[in-house]
Structures are given as structure tokens and as C-alpha cells.
Amino acid sequence: MSAPAGADASSSPSPPPSSSSSYVWSFGFGSNMNVAFVESKKGYKVHAHRCAVLRGWRLTFNLHGPDRVEESFANAQPSEDPADEIHGVAIKLTVEDALKLDAQERAYRRVAVVVRAYDGTEIEAHVYSKEQPPEKPERPCSARYLNVLVSGARSAGLDGAYVERLAKTPTYAPSAATLELRAALRRVAPRSLQVVFGGTHLGRDITTRMSRQWRGLSLDENDDRGRPPYRTPRAMDDDAEEEFVWQWCDHYLGKAGLDGVVAYLSEYAEQAEREEAAEDGGA
Template identity: 25%
Template structure:
């Protein structure tokens, strides 16, 4: 089917959108149908660069390499939502208008009957090497764990999520001061970016190319500031 003619799409959620509190209550998106699904070609990773000291690493997908399954790298499970085209646009807009993620079409397997179905999902817009991944926050992982439990994802996968290391902030006055000074600058920048997404996104929920270029410059400036300047004095805000 021509993608431009689709009135309904299967969207595969593997992160915080698995949680009903996020997807249906906060974002007001009502799926037409919900299925537990698995994408065997990809695994869950945390290669979406977030904000140091708050949410350093966010969930993404990467293709499983040959031989990785033998060392415990398994496929990603999640929730496939059948959405109207309008609700799919709202998902894209709610995920930042394409500034961090891009939409791809992959093959998913529905767990109820083993049937295969093409689904749309979100992966990192940039290829980030696994050595550069940052830890997710405990707050973020709690959303994934809760969503996996609500949707009755396979128990081994729920245990895998529960075992994922998270960013733990040191409890010290110096560290807290460093976080405050970092947030004083970069949280304001984050607020401006979020406002810009709302203002400039198109009918499909995406922002224009010039906005993406500006976002990339700000994102890498923030992380260079953290890695090579701020963390040298106040401590790291990414769990590394």
C-alpha cells in the first residue's frame, strides 16, 4: 500500500509510550487496537542523547549484529498500536517533531499468534556508537518497566528491563550545585527547543531541516560542555 494513502498505521512503541499513563492519559492518543509484539532484527539500546544530570540516555533501537545473541543481546519487545493517521502524526510531534528520532518501517511479530506485520517505529536520527551510549535515568526506566508490566510483555524481557543499570546521582552539595548551574543554562535552551517544535512542526509532525541543523549544533555543544568542561569540576551527569 502507498504510505501516503494509508488511513491507519501500526506504530511500535518500546519506550515510555508503552505506558498507558504516558500514551493514552498524558498524550491523549487512543489506539484502535493494541498488540504485544517483537522486532527480532533489533535490540533496545540507549543511544538517544538526552540531557546530562536529568535524563542522559533515552531509548532507541539498533540492529542486532551477528553473534550478539550468544552473549545475551536479545530482540526488543514492545506494544504495537493501530493508529489513525492523525494520531500517528501526534505521536511524531510528541516525540520532538523528528529532532531526535526518525521514522522507519520494520517487520514485527505479534505474540498472540506469531503473525508478521509491518510497523512504523522510531529510531535515532543519528548513528551513535554503542561506546558513546549514556545511562538512562531511574525515572525513565520506571516508565518502561511499568509499561512492560501493564502490557504483559514476556517475563524474561521485563526482568531484562529491571536489570538495566540507571544513572544514579551522587548525593553531595557540590554535585547538586553543579547540576543546578548546568540546568540554569541548558534547561532554558531545552524549553526554547520544545517551544520551537510546537511552532514550526508541519502537518506530519516534523520540523524543517534548518531547525534540525540548529538542534544538532545545540545538542553537541551541550554534551561537549558537559564532557570536557562542566564534569571536570562538578562530576559527571551521565553515569559513565
């Protein structure tokens, strides 16, 4: 079978960018379409960007992530149908930043392609792709991830019809069994649990950390080392943010196979109680 339009004929990974070149182009079809996200969350300066099309490829959601929350991420795969195409954003990066992005996108491999900008200009670039067996199913992505894709596509000015199709991508919703486990978790009173003392494991508050991820903030640059104050549900912007945090809770409960909560972070529980008391007092 011949390689699809835009793909290298051998379908082998492209070599790292040459140090003799100052810049390289990377074709973003997922979160890398969002220039603001690439600069603020990933920390790379985008020196130029162009709306473009990669023909002979298709967008899939078969790169699986953490279950019950980030079930899948976008993937670009060669297609046997020459009519298939992916709209995205070609971003211009320094060689140094491109190599760092390679490490960050290590779930994929770099493939050399030629994309066509909306003005007809052809751009030699690379795309991140992960070969998957045909039987590997697609899964719905998280609402957070799809929001990053759609907002990036719209702000970049991608084709309106393509953006609307992208916006209709199904997103993950918890099952009845997961919601039942979550409901049981809500019924546990923190003060009913046994107090545990220990100072050897300095962890992080998952609620605050995943709230930052939902809001597109860098987790490393905004690391509070798990110290209060915490971002409780009362401080969250909307129900969608709270639901995303709950889905991460679902993920950990499901992985551990727990029947319910085993402990609360005492500082978090105390802050939540203070906020509830203040709210009741002001009513």
C-alpha cells in the first residue's frame, strides 16, 4: 500500500531536527493547536503559526489515558481514504524547544509530513502519531481535553465546519456504577474517620492540582507543595470544573478497588467546614 498524501513513504519516524536549522514546524491537531496553551501550559514560544491541512490522514481518539477521567487523547493516523484530512495548526518552534516537545509527547512518534496552509503554501513539518492496531477501540475524551482542542481551533481560525464537527466529539460521562461509588464517598463524614499521624510522605492535594489542569494552568509552575488554602468546590468556576475533579477521584477509587473513602486530608476537611459555616452564617 502506498503512503498517504503528506506521509513519508517508509512510514518511519523522522529524525530529530538538525542543529543547523534554527526553527522547525510542528503540525498540531490536538492540544498543540492551541497556541496560548502551548506557550502558557507547556512553556514553549511559538514564533509563527499557520492554519493548515494534512491530507490522507484521519483524526482518532484511540490513544488511551487514565480510565474514568481522561479516557483518550487525539491521535493522527494515516488513512487508506485519500479524502480524509486533518485540519490543524502548524507552529514554528526553535530546535531546542522542538526537542523538549518531543520528550513531552513521548507517547507518539515524530513523522515527517507536508501540510498545506490555508493560503496554499506547502510547509515541511512533522506530526506526532502513534500506530495502533485496527481493533483498538476509540474512547470518548474528557470535556476538559475537548475544550482545549475546540478553543484552540476556534482561536486559530480553523475551518468553521471542521471546528463544529470537532465540537460534537463525544466526551466521557461516568457510568451508573461509578456514580454510585461517588455517592457513597459523599456520605462519609470526615470526623468519623480515624486520625492518622505521619510525616514521611509529602503529597499533593489532588483537588487543587486537577483544578489547575482544568483551567489550563501549569502544574509545575503553580505547585503549592500541597499547602493550604485549597480550592474547594465552593471556589470553583462552574459545575464542569467540579465534575472533572470528581472524575479524577473516580479514577483513583476505581484503580484501588475501594468500597469508599478511607481518609480525608485534615486541613482540607477543616477548610471545607469553615467555608460551609461561613456560608450558613451569611445566609
